[in-house]
Each structure stands twice: as C-alpha cells, then as structure tokens.
Amino acid sequence: MKTRVPAVDGWFTMGDEPALLGSRGAETGSYFFPKNLAFSRNPVAPTEELTEVELSRRGKVWSWATNHYEPPAPYMSPDPFVPYTVVAVELVEEQMVVLGPLAPDADPSTLSVGTEVEVTLGTLYEDDDHEYVIWQWKPVN
Amino acid sequence: MEDIAVLGVGMHPWGKWGKNFVEYGVVAANAALADAGVDWRDVQLVCGADTVRNGYPGYVAGATFAQALGWQGAAVTSSYAACASGVTALNSARAQILAGLADVAMVIGADTTPKGFLAPNAGERGDDPDWLRFRLLGATNPTYFGLYARRRMELHGATQEDFAAVKVKNAKHGFENPNARFRKAVTLEDVAASPIVSDPLRLLEICATSDGAAAMIVCSLDYARAHGHTDPVRIAGVSTVSPTYPNTTIDLPNFATDSAFGVSEPERGYRASIAHAAYEQAGVGPDDLDLAEVYDLSTALELDWYEAIGLCKPGEAEQLVRDGDTTIGGRIPVNPSGGLACFGEAVPAQAIAQVCELTWHLRGHAGARQVDGARVGLSINQGLFGHGSCVIVRK
Secondary structure, eight states, rough: OOEEESSSTBBBBSSSSSSBBBEEEEOOEEEEOOOOOOOOTTTTTTTOEEEEOOOOOOEEEEEEEEEOOOOOOTOOOOOSSEEEEEEEEEEEETTEEEEEEBBBOOGGGOOOOEEEEEEEEEEEESSEEEEEEEEEEOOOO | OOEEEEEEEEEEEEEESSSSSHHHHHHHHHHHHHTTTTOOOOOOEEEEOOOOSSHHHHHHHHHHHHHHHHOOOOOEEEEEEEBTTTHHHHHHHHHHHTTSOSSEEEEEEEOOOOOOSSSOSSSSTTTTHHHHHHIIIOOHHHHHHHHHHHHHHHHHOHHHHHHHHHHHHHHHTTTTTOOOOOOOOHHHHHHSSSEEEEEEEGGGGGOOOOOOEEEEEEEHHHHHHHHTTTSSEEEEEEEEEOOSSOOOSOOOOBBOOOOOTTSSOOOOOOHHHHHHHHHHTTTOOOOGSSSSEOOSSBBHHHHHHHHHTTSSSSHHHHHHHHTTTTTTTSSSOTTTTTHHHOBOOHHHHHHHHHHHHHHHHHHHHOGGGGTTTTOOEEEEEETTTEEEEEEEEEO
C-alpha cells in the first residue's frame, strides 16, 4: 500500500471534502492562491494581516485546454504519454479564476463556459512508496 | 514628451542556426550601424535585452555586445522583461536620450533557443511558480494560449477556421520577408491537417522558438538633424506598464488571477492598458494607425490583440480577419512582417524586430510587403510575470 502524500505542501486539504487553501486579507477581504501569509498583494493594504482560508469547493468553468504533446520536465508524464486537460475555474465568492487539472475520468467535450465543477483529489504521479496527490476539477453530476 | 529618432535598424535572419547568440547580435548591430551611417565608436550607450538561456553573457547583454563590437567606453544597460525585454531596453535608451545623458544609443537583443517547448530553469525549485506550473499542471505556454482561444470560441463564437485564417494571412505576409524563418504559403487545409497541440490550437497556430537578432540605432532629434537626417522615423510612445490590481485575466505563469473581491476592477484589462499608455504618450489613437505588429504567440491571441489595441470592440476581431481588414491592402494591416507565425520567437530580439518592421514601412522600404503610405505604426507584446510593451512610431 503506497502512502498518499500531497504533490505540493499546503496548497489543499486531503480529507473527504478536499478544498484549495488560499489566504485572505483581514482588511480588504482579498483572496490569494496559492496561499501567501507573508504579504498582501492588494496595493490598498500591503501590510494587512493574512490568514489561511479554504477556498470554495465549487466553481464555474472559465475555459479549458487539452494538451496532446508531452510537456518538458519537471512534468512527470505517464509512459506512454496521455493527453490531459487544464481547466480555469471561476470561484464566484472569491471573484478569481484558479487553474487545475481536469479529473482524468471527465470528458472535456462535455464542458462549456459556466459548467459547474468541484475540487476532487487524484494522482499526479507515483514512485515505489508514494502516490503524489493533486487537486483536480470534476464536473458536478 | 519629445520624440526620439530611429536612425538605423538591422536584423540577423530568424532560424535555427546553431550558433552562439552573440554572433547573431553582432550581425544585427553592424547592419543597424550601416543603416544609420553611424560609426560604432560614436555610440555612447548600449542597451541590451537579456537572454536567460545562454548563461552569464546573456544576463549582461549590454556589456556582451559592447565587448563583441570592441570596447570603446560606451555606457551599458541590460534589461530582462521576458517577451518585453527588447522594448524595455529601448525605453532605457530613450529615457537616457530624453534626459540628455546620451545623444545616440544602440538597442540590441539576440537569442539562441533550445528545441521544443520553452521549459523552466533546471533544478528542484518548489517556490518558483514557473517551475510549479510545469510540475503540477503541465501548463506549458500553449496551454494558456489554448485557454484564451477556447474562451473566444465560447464567448464570441469564434471557430477554429477563424483562427486558421490568421495563420494563412500571416504566412502570406511573411512569404517574401528575407528575415522570416518560415516562408511558405499556408492554406486553411494545411492548418487543419496539422496536429493538435493544446486543443483548440494546432501546431501551425502556435509560434515556434527561433534564433535571431535585432538592433536599432536611436538618437535625439537634435543629433539626427546635426547628422543630416531631416525627416527620420520617430518613436512617439513607449509603454512598459505592469498590470493594475486586480488583474483578472489568468496570466503566465500564474495558478490564479487576482481576486476582484471588494475592489473595483481597473478601467482596462492588462493588454489594453499596455496600448493605452503608449497612445497617451504619442497623442494618437487606434484610428490613426496605418499598421500594427502584434504578438501572435498563437493565432487566436492575435485576435485578442485587435481588441486590446482598439481596432474593434470585443467579439468583433474575427470579422476583421474574415473581411480582410488586417491583410496588407486592407483597412489596417496587422503583422505585415508575417508575425511570430513566420518568425518564431527569439525572446530578447522579438520586440525590437517588431519596431524594425514598423520602421521599414514608414520609410517605404518594406519591399513586397509594404503598407502603402504608412505614417503611424504600433507594436505590442506581452510576456510572463506581468511584462508588456508597446511602441508607437510615426513619420
């Protein structure tokens, strides 16, 4: 049994209802992803306090693109290479667009701008002992 | 703001030549000096655009070329701003000329590129978004171009044939450009038969990476007059603005946009703001343009630029291509050089090459691809990490 570990630390939660982890400014309410607790990028309040927040688990498709060529390293491509889709998702509450892989069992030809999707977890790559987990967007339904 | 003059321009042809980037740069520099009728030893300032894929000499491009041409004591600057590096170097020269610190300067950029996708720098760099986007998402540059293209199809009803028509146009334009790398007529069928890279974009719709070099000799209007140039091409506006928060369009190499929560969005999107700043400086608008060189990293992106520079309203760019408005001979020719479609990208040289092309048109020296009677031209581009540039030239 391989150990499931996040492919990147501190970017998302690993439970049954996974969520992306962002940060939020105490004064402005601005959201940031990936999480950054060191400084606010809202020029109105560069020194505001920042706290970690879970971002909305659901959003609406802004756009998507399916890649048919193997990208260069450091992408950890399966062998043989399998085409994959990157989705840009609009989070309504946060008023921002966040990228992520489309869950590989979802069909990109069913997507439209506005399709509702939610965060799920999937495998980015594996080694002998570990399964490296990444957030993915999956159409609701 | 006062204009500066373009005395000379020169390029090394784009291609995959397998030489050191400095060799290309020297060819372009000597061509620009000859075109300007300026002796290298009289150049007071060398503003280099950096390449980050060729080691230390690439990071200190100004000094690298000053040494290659023979030390003569000129001041040097070296600029890196991704795809906007060339114009950032030009703006460095312009600022020193307008401040009276230099009368005549060389602006120069050259690159030798690896085969295939541009990739991040090597090593395990988990705090670098450019490295992480490849590791976690496989988000190559064409992935972002694919996102923009699909968005146009969904919002504006653009078709893959519309995108292909941009390639057909640019291939036609660049066919007789001696500096272009790809000089071949392309049909809609050719594009449709090329493999999909980042759906909906195909191989023939995404710009390659190339070797190449471009250089300019620029000077004060007084220097131009004193050397017998009574009616030179002038640079009337240069913009190198960064985005204004919140930047709500997903940009390379980011994982997310800024959040628009609780703030009003800026009056213009980032691409439009790059053009706006140059228009303001030059005191002209989109209706004054006779031609434009825009950064067609993909066919679909050329359409986004039409709207960003104000040639039409959002959603109308496809119609401009369909009507032939942006073909040479049309209302406002775009990418008469053939654009990145025919050149491929040589990052630090590309923005300079765009201005070289405008210069040839304003002088009436563009040969078979000449835009007749061109008096005002615009070049524009955008690069990673919030860089962009726009130049307006006039005669």
